[in-house]
Amino acid sequence: MAAGRLTAWLSRSSGLGRGGMIGGRVTLALDPRALRRLGRERTVVLVTGTNGKTTTSLMLTRALEALAEVAANSDGSNMPDGVLAALAARPDAPYAVLEVDEAHVPWVAGQLQPAVVVLLNLSRDQLDRVGEVRATERDLRAALAGLPGTVVVANCDDVLVTSAAKAAARPVWVSTGRRWTGDSTACPRCDGLVGFQGKDWSCGCGLARPEPGWTLEGDLVRTPGGRQVDLDLRLPGDANRANAALALAAAHRLGVPPHTAAARLRTISDIGGRYRTIRRSRHFVRLMLAKNPAGWVETLRVLDEDTPVIVAVNAQEADGRDLSWLWDVHFERLRGRQVVVTGERAADLAVRLCYAEVAHWTEPDPVAAIDGLPPGGVELVANYTAFRDLVGRLPDG
Missing domain, CATH: 3.40.1190.10 (Mur-like, catalytic domain)
Structure with a gap:
């Protein structure tokens, strides 16, 4: 236990992570x-x-x-x-x-x-x-x-x-x-x-x-x-x-x-940053997480119909390398809206939106995608690591 806590502290202190995973891993290795x-x-x-x-x-x-x-x-x-x-x-x-x-x-x-x-x-x-x-x-x-x-x-x-x-x-x-x-x-x-x-x-x-x-x-x-x-x-x-x-x-x-x-x-208003609205210069950005087809079904239903949408997709280990799930998501619901595609796998998402006949443009940097939209509200939907990285880059204000 002491070794696990020390390892977690070292991870946090060095900026490598929150320490929970590595601390637990060391503890289990020493005592199964x-x-x-x-x-x-x-x-x-x-x-x-x-x-x-x-x-x-x-x-x-x-x-x-x-x-x-x-x-x-x-x-x-x-x-x-x-x-x-x-x-x-x-x-x-x-x-x-x-x-x-x-x-x-x-x-x-x-x-x-x-x-x-x-x-x-x-x-x-x-x-x-x-x-x-x-x-x-x-x-x-x-x-x-x-x-x-x-x-x-x-x-x-x-x-x-x-x-x-x-x-x-x-x-x-x-x-x-x-x-x-x-x-x-x-x-x-x-x-x-x-x-x-x-x-x-x-x-x-x-x-x-x-x-x-x-x-x-x-x-x-x-x-x-x-x-x-x-x-x-x-x-x-x-x-x-x-x-x-x-x-x-x-x-x-x-x-x-x-x-x-x-x-x-009723006291809960956000879940680790999800559903929270962050102000960035001239924009009010609502952050949402969607990781798989079933999650996207629900997320697409709660998007404000009159607000531009940014979709960010990565395919790191924590997301899953296989992006075939993009073809199970009913992105056709985004037709007629301002849509920006971003993230490490923006090209894959752009191909999917082309087949869904959703007009869009691509901006590799999610923060630049926000800044490129007209002032006002923005709906930003990201999968796991894209969401995690964005939360770290978008301090309120």
Whole structure:
């Protein structure tokens, strides 16, 4: 632990990074059982899924802080190294809310034996690093089957999530609505055709949408007791309301009343810089993150229709080197708008927009792209490393 903290401090002091990942890596190298030791005598919640992990984790952390101190990897370091660093940073916190990359859930859950697992959604993402989404579902299904004491709070409108969560001994079903069904046309258990009728879906093998105990209806969440909780979030979009509904259900299992949790969720206005509006000279820039087709579906829906859009795309290791996902995004929604393409892989994005018949121009430097637009509002959407770099370059003012 001391060696890990020292390594993290050296990383921060030398400007190489925040230190969470390398500190955790050193600790695990010296003591492979460190994560299990740090998780003892805590109430641990794991949050996983393709999209919404950081947002939902922050929501749950804010809700559980009504009870006691919470350890959390709020910087988004969701590999085992980052999870361990979050626990080490607050060794006395009785609660821990940890977002975990889907591929690492089986090992992390086996080490920590969480009280609750929140399963948000599953869709294709970074095929070169993560692999095919059905393999992820099978691994999660096997992991959840081996956690008999864990409550699994799951989105029953997601076919892949439902298949995984049905293996759990204690599932809690939440209906959040779902727009992305591109990965759910075939059953993950028998490869048969999944039929959709309104909110319901089913397959001939018997896999079907469970009856939800919690239901999101617009801005309202209906609880198992039939009460309605008004979310009234400061964060935009249906995706964030869906994240909030799952967070309310998980917090309720841990003793936080839904109305108390909702009130605490309303204090959240940005997630690590996302949705924040920054003033830069003559511009007001709203920053948004979109990393994969399902995330883009939601992001394109919340863009202001009368505001110029800058799209920044990189393809570093953390983003995934494979940019084939660009062709699954309905960029046609940007037709008729001022669009600027930027980032390390601006050329790939420009080709995609040409096929989408979206008029645009290219500026390699994202900050220069902002400065080249007329004064006023700007919607800036970036994938992971492009967003991270921009946040560092755009101090408010």
